Amino acid sequence: MxxxxxxxxxxxxxxxxxxxxxxxxxxxxxxxxxxxxxxxxxxxxxxxxxxxxxxxxxxxxxxxxxxxxxxxxxxxxxxxxxxxxxxxxxxxxxxxxxxxxxxxxxxxxNHRPPMPDDVHDAALANGQIRYCPVCDGYEVTDKRVAVYGTGEHGAREALFVRSFTRDVTLIAPDRHDLPPEQIDQLEAAGVVRVEGPATDWRLEQDHILLATPKGPLKFDSLYPALGxxxxxxxxxxxxxxxxxxxxxxxxxxxxxxxxxxxxxxxxxxxxxxxxxxxxxxxxxxxxxxxxxxxxxxxxx
Missing domain, CATH: 3.50.50.60 (FAD/NAD(P)-binding domain)
Known part of the structure; x- marks a missing residue:
């Protein structure tokens, strides 16, 4: 034994x-x-x-x-x-x-966003998808960053990332589910809120692109906040x-x-x-x- x-x-x-x-x-x-x-x-x-x-x-x-x-x-x-x-x-x-x-x-x-595996894996290797702002928030300093999620967890992560860059967008998988106090915090921090769903995920040079009902969006990095x-x-x-x-x-x-x-x-x-x-x-x-x-x- x-x-x-x-x-x-x-x-x-x-x-x-x-x-x-x-x-x-x-x-x-x-x-x-x-x-x-x-x-x-x-x-x-x-x-x-x-x-x-x-x-x-x-x-x-x-x-x-x-x-x-x-x-x-x-x-x-x-x-x-x-x-x-x-x-x-x-x-x-x-x-x-x-x-x-x-x-x-x-x-x-980690729960992954709904994107093709090949796109996800390439984006992860290139730093266009990141899962840990505690580990690598410094690397997105002053860059254009999306957080994919909603609710308490998504809002909390978006506000955490906001301490590294002014340009943060919180994208909901469907519709945002946020209590009024979190909406107030996000607005005070200048975090943009976008409703989902996000589709047509793809990479272009150093950026990750996706489509939303609001139109196409482009970011330097995206953090899934899906638990x-x-x-x-x-x-x-x-x-x-x-x-x-x-x-x-x-x-x-x-x-x-x-x-x-x-x-x-x-x-x-x-x-x-x-x-x-x-x-x-x-x-x-x-x-x-x-x-x-x-x-x-x-x-x-």
């Missing part, structure tokens, strides 16, 4: 793998290859990389570091997780792997509690409500940032080590 199974090969999962391997624990990391970090063309927000680093390069460096200390990584998807006596059993294909503890670092999936889906199903099915949004409930040491099951990164409620996910993973890994040591001393 392994000491810990890590599910998820993004920054949180790999940070935990580095910590746990350096604690001389026997761990196994399962990575189905769908980390959101892999989609980052270049981040300038991650400390230590003044010239920026791509998500793929960051993940590759972290994988190499984890494997240097003995992490066993499998490119496979865990399809179920269940508590057993003394730990957990994870199913991968037609086999089960057992461990004394589990760390879930499966992240979330995300938390990939917490494995933990919930095993018996852990999640909040109404699907994020797992954890304590200050990243322990879920199910003893022995931990969560770190975007799958747990918090700031969706690489640095934050890595910090949570360090806390979780150290708590796992101390828990296992209390059960059976880890003397060498």
């Amino acid at each position: 392994d000491d810990c199974i890590i599910i998820g090969g993004g920054p949180a999962g790999l940070t935990a793998a580095i910590y746990l391997s350096r604690y001389h624990l026997k761990i196994r990391l399962f990575d189905c290859g769908s980390s959101r970090a892999a989609l980052i063309p270049c981040t300038h927000n991650h400390a230590g990389y003044p010239d920026g680093i791509s998500g793929l390069d960051l993940l590759a460096a972290m994988r190499a570091q984890a494997e240097q200390y003995g992490t066993v990584r499998e490119a496979a998807k865990v399809t179920s997780l269940r508590p057993i006596e003394g730990g957990f059993a994870a199913r991968i294909g037609d086999r089960e792997v057992r461990a004394r503890s589990v760390l879930l670092a499966t992240g979330v999936i 995300s889906h938390s990939r917490s199903e494995l933990a919930v099915e095993a018996g852990a509690r999640a909040d109404p949004s699907g994020c797992l409930e954890v304590d200050d040491h990243q322990r879920t409500s199910l003893p022995g099951l931990f969560a770190a990164g975007d799958v747990a409620k918090g700031l969706d940032q690489i640095s934050h996910a890595m910090g949570e993973a360090g806390v979780a890994a150290t708590t796992i080590r101390n828990m296992l040591n209390a059960e059976r001393p880890l003397w060498r």
Whole structure:
């Protein structure tokens, strides 16, 4: 039986793998290859990389570091997780792997705007579609920016982006659904409101173009503000509690409500940032080590 199974090969999962391997624990990391970090063309927000680093390069460096200390990584998807006596059993294909503890670092999936996949992927690679103004709002300073969404979340994101540029347009997927106080805030900030639907999405040189009932519009960048889906199903099915949004409930040491099951990164409620996910993973890994040591001393 392994000491810990890590599910998820993004920054949180790999940070935990580095910590746990350096604690001389026997761990196994399962990575189905769908980390959101892999989609980052270049981040300038991650400390230590003044010239920026791509998500793929960051993940590759972290994988190499984890494997240097003995992490066993499998490119496979865990399809179920269940508590057993003394730990957990994870199913991968037609086999089960057992461990004394589990760390879930499966992240979330962004809801995408209704555009063709090829247009979306090209726009994301070029910086014409951006998902995180906390990460890269600086890059749209004084540019023409759209926020695609409505309601409290859409308005809040539009007002956040407004601190980087005066030219912000909030585009509704259909009709805007905004309370009067948010309308007042948007108008005071000079955020333009446009009703949807948006169609005919396309790229032209350095811009993203779309059609609306108001007419064609062109922007330097567009932020979808459509929320995300938390990939917490494995933990919930095993018996852990999640909040109404699907994020797992954890304590200050990243322990879920199910003893022995931990969560770190975007799958747990918090700031969706690489640095934050890595910090949570360090806390979780150290708590796992101390828990296992209390059960059976880890003397060498």
